[in-house]
Amino acid sequence: MIEIRELKISYGDTHALQGVDFSIDAGAVGLLGPNGAGKSTLLKALMGFVRIDSGTVTMFGKQMPKHALDVRRKLGYMPEREIVKPKESAVSFLTFCGCLSGMTRVDAMERAHEVLNYVGVDENRYRKMETYSTGMCQRVKFAQALIHDPQLLLLDEPTSGLDPEGRIEMLDLIEELGRKRKITILLSTHLLPDVEHVCDRVVMINKGRIVVDGPIEELTTAREGCVEVRVRDNEQAFLDALVRAGFTWRRLQTGTINLTVPKSTNGKTVFEIARACGTQVRHYRAVRQSLEEVFIGAVSERDHVGAAQHSNPQPETSMAK
């Protein structure tokens, strides 16, 4: 669906993207990166909104930006910046968006009502948009991306400005579209929990380069020698015995205990100690690396490479390797 090869984009002297390479066939993909990493530029390149210095962007088998119109017919875009048509209602605005997409007015209006219902704008859809809260504007923004039933959704910070409840609702909607409706989603954000909630795969970008690309399940692999447990009865005695056996432990806010298993022993020892102390182990699981840790690791690793690059300049190709 999306194929990007050696994409380079610059704004004057600023290199926003420096040889980005990745492809998306289907599913929900999270585009993660710190501020100024090049996420929005990448989305704009997919829409044909920026001039490409070199490289290729192919979407639905068509070259961008040459076939931008054909491609835009199949994709929905939710921009990061707040949009509002002050003197118009959400229905009127969405109907117009539908007409711009090529629908007849009757179809566009019918679809506008459906989509606004779906995103939860309900009866507020008849009010002028200038009276909307940020959350409502965000929902309308999401609705306009769905108006023409796109095959691909490009979402730029879809949860910004939403309260926790609204955020979860928005993420649930996005997840449903990806999982049940089989709409391919590219979610650009710097909020890691949003990506974990919605996506199966993550692409991390930093300083215009892709630093990590892979399924979240694989990236957040089990950490060797780390387990988390929840226990009942004689907890203190159990923890003391573990320390004597060479374990170290840390209690998390949730009440779960993270254990570091010494190399000389294994997980089985935990159960033996528990039995000896009369403690019941209610939960036992290997600790997985969090997406946050992967992200911080990737970003800082790249920074180190970048620093080394500055001190000892080498050709572009050697750095990519």
Place this chain on the structure above:
Amino acid sequence: MPIYHQTYRTFDGTLRTRHRWWAIVKHEFRVLFKSRPFLVMFLMGYPQVLLRVLQIVAVDTLASNKNNQITQLVQQVMALKITEGMFFDFIRLQAPIVFLATILAGSGMICDDLRHNLMDVYFSKAITWRDYVIGKFMTLVVIGMIFTAIPALFLLGLHNLLAPGMETIRATYWLPLPILAFSTLLVVPCALGVLASSALFSSERYAAIGVFMVLSANLIIGKSLDRANEQLQVLAVPLALNRVGEKLFQTRRPMVDISWEWSVFILVLVCLLAFWAVCRKVKRAEVAT
């Protein structure tokens, strides 16, 4: 609260691929005709039409009787005669209304979309900057034509209906062309000027003030240069427009003695400059460089 589970439904209709700018024109008109100030302006454009209708009815029906007092009045008062000059005057006198209506409708057209970040949304749909510019421009052109060419052609038709005969046809058969040409020359620079102002300024109010300022400055400069050389009056766009109108309608009483070729050149130049400014701004909104 709906009793059914509201879920996402796919759209199985077809999407139109041609004349995408037409959606913009229709939407702008829908919005404009909901606006009270615009409706007031719209009504203000029609008293002259009504007066001209009365004039034509009076001259063509009542004055057909040679012994009627109105016949004598018409023969003495030049302004009451239904000639090419009447149509020229009609369109000329509609110019302030066209100007104000265009400002009212168009000064916020581009700057508001830019200010409210709507360009990203519009260009994520299947339209290009060309469709956008054509849509906005055509809206203003149609508004201008509603006050000029359309009523003028209606008046011409009415005159031919009320005074049928070869004599009337022979006197008026050539008039639709100058009516359309003069209306276009009046409406197009107005529309492009207002759109350019809307593209260059950050708000509707500044855009409207900008157009007024530029037009006033243009008139003042044109009139000032008149002292040095009368031909330089051509630089004042309203005077240039009048001169072209006089030429088109072949009126024998030129108000300003300037070259009509230069007048056309000035009008075309103004249009091109304004068009370039609009295109540049909107194109940049679609494809950032």
